[in-house]
Amino acid sequence: MxxxxxxxxxLKSPWVLHLNTGGCNACxxxxxxALMPRFDVERFGILSKATPRHADVLxxxxxxxxxxxxxxxxxxxxxPEPKFVIAVGACAMSGCVYRxxxxxxxxxxxxxPVDMYVPGCPARPDAIIDGIVKLLxxxxxx
Amino acid sequence: xxxxIPIGPQHPxxxxxxxxxxxxxGEIIKDADIRLGxxxxxxxxxxxxxxxxxxxYVTERICGICSHxxxxxxxxxxxxxxxxxxxxxxxxxxxxxxxxxxxxxxxxWLGVAGHEAGFESFFMYTWRDxxxxxxxxxxxxxxxxxxxINTIGGVRRDIxxxxxxxxxxxxxxxxxxxxxxKNLGTTEPSFVARLSGIGILPREQALSLCSxxxxxxxxxxxxxxxxxxxxxxxxxxxxxxxxADTCDVLGRTVVRIKELFQSYNIIEYILRNLPAGDIKxxxxxxxxxxxxxxxxxxxxxxxxxxxxxxxTEKPERLKVxxxxxxxxxxxxxxxxxxxxxxxxxxFAAIDPCICCAERMVEVKDTKTGRAEIKTxxxxxxxxxxxxxxHKKIKKDTVWPF
Numbered sequence: 001m002x003x004x005x006x007x008x009x010x011l012k013s014p015w016v017l018h019l020n021t022g023g024c025n026a027c028x029x030x031x032x033x034a035l036m037p038r039f040d041v042e043r044f045g046i047l048s049k050a051t052p053r054h055a056d057v058l059x060x061x062x063x064x065x066x067x068x069x070x071x072x073x074x075x076x077x078x079x080p081e082p083k084f085v086i087a088v089g090a091c092a093m094s095g096c097v098y099r100x101x102x103x104x105x106x107x108x109x110x111x112x113p114v115d116m117y118v119p120g121c122p123a124r125p126d127a128i129i130d131g132i133v134k135l136l137x138x139x140x141x142x
Numbered sequence: 143x144x145x146x147i148p149i150g151p152q153h154p155x156x157x158x159x160x161x162x163x164x165x166x167x168g169e170i171i172k173d174a175d176i177r178l179g180x181x182x183x184x185x186x187x188x189x190x191x192x193x194x195x196x197x198x199y200v201t202e203r204i205c206g207i208c209s210h211x212x213x214x215x216x217x218x219x220x221x222x223x224x225x226x227x228x229x230x231x232x233x234x235x236x237x238x239x240x241x242x243x244x245x246x247x248x249x250x251w252l253g254v255a256g257h258e259a260g261f262e263s264f265f266m267y268t269w270r271d272x273x274x275x276x277x278x279x280x281x282x283x284x285x286x287x288x289x290x291i292n293t294i295g296g297v298r299r300d301i302x303x304x305x306x307x308x309x310x311x312x313x314x315x316x317x318x319x320x321x322x323x324k325n326l327g328t329t330e331p332s333f334v335a336r337l338s339g340i341g342i343l344p345r346e347q348a349l350s351l352c353s354x355x356x357x358x359x360x361x362x363x364x365x366x367x368x369x370x371x372x373x374x375x376x377x378x379x380x381x382x383x384x385x386a387d388t389c390d391v392l393g394r395t396v397v398r399i400k401e402l403f404q405s406y407n408i409i410e411y412i413l414r415n416l417p418a419g420d421i422k423x424x425x426x427x428x429x430x431x432x433x434x435x436x437x438x439x440x441x442x443x444x445x446x447x448x449x450x451x452x453x454t455e456k457p458e459r460l461k462v463x464x465x466x467x468x469x470x471x472x473x474x475x476x477x478x479x480x481x482x483x484x485x486x487x488x489f490a491a492i493d494p495c496i497c498c499a500e501r502m503v504e505v506k507d508t509k510t511g512r513a514e515i516k517t518x519x520x521x522x523x524x525x526x527x528x529x530x531x532h533k534k535i536k537k538d539t540v541w542p543f
Contacts (some may be wrong), residue, residue: 020158022181024497026206026287029250032519033276036269050154051419062497067180068151075152097203099182100191122206122287 010056010082011140013045014132017055017079021072021108026122027089031059034125039131044136057135060108063091063098073111084135087114087120088128090121097121104129144172151180155258157495162489166482174468174477182500189460194294194429197457201447202288203303204462205498207250210243211440211449212498213292214460218373219436219449221293230417232296233374238412239283239291240374241405245316246275246396246407247441251493252323255395258486259336271319274312280297281305285479296422300389306413314408320402337392341476341488344389353472354465355443356401358490360386367439370525381408391491428457442493464498501509 020028034041035048049055052075064072076083087108090096094107108114115138118131144167151159159180166172185204189197201216202209210233214236222227242517244464249272256264276286282305283289291297301309327334348361358365384395384400431453438445443465450459469492476488515525 018157019152020181020495022159022183024203024206024209025158025495026203026209027412029207030287033269033273036273037266038273052152054206063183064183065181065183067182071159071180073149096184097200098188100185103182103184121203124286 007140011091011136013047014056014084014136015049015054016057016059016086016132017052018051018059018076019061019072019075021060021068021092022065022104023089023091027091027120030122030125031061031088032130034128039125039129039130040104040124043051044129044133046132053080055079056083057132058083058085058112059088060069060085060092060112060114061088063095064105064108064110065103066105067103069105069111072108076112084115084139085101086116086118086131086135088131089123090119093117093119121133143167145287149485150300151191155346155489158494160494161487163446164477164482164485167413169481171477171480172481174474174476178496178500180469180500181497184536186348186460191456192428193455194457195427197460198292199290200293200512201460201462205464205495206287207247207495208243208442208445208498209288210239210291210477211438211445212464212511213290214240214374215436215440215445215447216449216460217294217437218438219434219447220429221425223434223449223451224294224425225430226295226423226425228296228423229420230355230375231300231419231425232421234412235297235301235421236298237374237376237379238294238301238409239279239289241412242275242279242282243289244405244441245402245409246272247493248402249275251398251441251490252395254490254493255337255391255487256333258490259333261330261333261336264333267319268323271316273317275339275475278309280310281308293422295425296420298422300421301413301416306416307450310410310413315409317403317406320399320406323494324399324403334392337395337487338390340391340484341480342390343472343476347475348389348472350492351475352468353443353492355440355445355493356397356466357469357472359384360397361389362387367444371437373436373438379408379411391487394491396431428453429455429457442466442495442498443468462498467497467499469494470499 086092092108095104098104116131116135118127120127144165146165148163150156150161161177163175198213201212204212249268253265253268258303280286283291334362343361345361348358362385364385366383369383381404384397386396400510431451436447445464448461449457452458473492
């Protein structure tokens, strides 16, 4: 019974932490636009949180730079279990146009286990919402 | 007694990774130190390995908010090197997208300022209205953020009659909404009280610290590249440089609201006087050897691209000086003697675009504090010598298992 309630509350109020790992701002503003009145991601109970200690879902944006690499891992470790990672945008998936630049490690999946990829350069707000909802369905089934 | 508190790289007040090291005496900021590098991707090196046409799309991805500024600045410079004149219609369309970008960026900033001042409904309002601009941009360029409308010699998409009327209709709604923001100060005295007197940057200091854009104009200096050194067809468009004389965050808000109205007028003028003709000129792939500097008034201030060509298809050097980098010294001056609670507001007031500003690598000796610039070879030699002479590293240790 208790587990059922926990699962229900987990599905109905996933709090996200928005983390820029070295991106170009484009996906950041699209993610923020998803929180705004038109797309209104809050109707799924999704709230943007400022600290990793309150977050269930880590939304990573941008390619992983050498400077942020260790910090991303540290932020991920601060999150309480169970935790999920969404890579938003082509950069967070693979590095996109920055591939080959000397300060780029690659996608976020080089250091973190990614649960959902949202493609696009930048990913549209509707695509981001679709990704988050798909992740929630995945959690609900599993 | 003073205490030092680090803010960032991940912090609720910051949207992008940057590290601020603040020294406080009680509640008052005594010193601020800005540390960059978390967002440094090494783009300037990447430019050297790509052709001019490919570089249009890489310069676009320097920043997601002022993406059109960077590409326009770049292609303007390349066209200057090529010595070609682009069709009139093309430069008008470039200006149109540039002004639409300014509108979306300023609306975005107004929302962020409201958010940092604790005025959440204002945040929601401006971002809702920003969607109108995003729709226009998507309709005329095909994408919401990275428009990719520029190409060397012109633009890639034309504006047709239906788009023209639709943009003009949307402008009416935007004007109405911006009028509401303009009158906001009279109905919301608490918002004005929160912004005024914070982050003071006197006129002389703004000049001596080389700040740019709305930060400079809020200190009552009417400098605008569009007026001072007109590019594209800005010398044909009537508009005024917006300034404010309060030198604080309130002034920066006022400048941006004024600029919104100027941008609406420019867009209207462009759409009513759109010249007929081609949208793209034929250009050679190879760019003759030479160097040039291109200036552009981005939403955040003056953007400078330095391009050096060696006669091949790829640039030899492309240096980007984004407006945020120019505003950092002024930010440190603004933060000093302010309160802890004002840090997010003051920092947000320059409209920081950290990904734009991550351009340089400085090697600093932590013991002496001396900064020096090293070439890549020198750096390699330094690291080899360091490990050779470093006593603490035990050499030839065998793994005990």
